[in-house]
Amino acid sequence: MKIEDIAFSALLAVGLITLTFRGLIKKNLIKPSKISRIFYQDDESFINYWEKAQEKGILNYIIKKIIYMTITFGIMNGISVLYKKQAQTVTLFEYLSFCVIVGLLSYVSWNEDQNKYNQLKEKENMENHNKS
Template sequence: MGRWAGLGFSRASVLKTIIVFIIAIIIMSYLFRYLVKSNKIKPSKLSKLFYMDDEQYVKYWEKERRKGKIKFVLYMDVLISITIWGTAIVVIAATDGDFSKLKSTLPIFYGYLIGSTIGQPLRWNINEKRYKELTKNIE
């Protein structure tokens, strides 16, 4: 019996959920890009989670880069940590309410935290590259 089975999940169901989640994010990204570019909706906080036009992106990244890479990485790590723990608490509360199972989510939490700590500096570099490409003609 694996760790997921102890929580009432099979590995296949977890994998399917992750795949569906990734596909949903990709679809939402393209959907919001289309809706914002075609002026069918005005940019909002929700749409900015999935798509930012170049002008909005430059303004956003100018603010973020002033804070520095370390603050960016730490902020994102904290945000992801809160999201993971919050999701785990909601799932446990919605299923059987046995919060002793929260301890069994620690490996997942550590995995995401390590992945985020490695991934966020890479995200910073990608954002910097996009910012520099968008602003090179302005300067």
């Protein structure tokens, strides 16, 4: 089995597990646990996470994403080079291009998370207003 097949299988498994936990939690078939939180973030923990992220700012958020993704990309490239002795290493230009792309995607992700936060807070306010 090639390393690409293993990586694809692992990503597919994580995606399926995430979707499974999301469905089970949203339908109240299971309660969030430490294991499920690895794959799925419930609304309350997202609100707490996002409030902290907002305090630190968008630049901090983007830089963290770039660092995490660049390290992950580097590790995957290193494994590829070790696995295939003739594999070409990634150039500095390719890493910088990768960082720019991740930065742009992180900016989009920031806006999506901000919209999700606003919707959850609005929903929470409506529920509190209806209880009153």
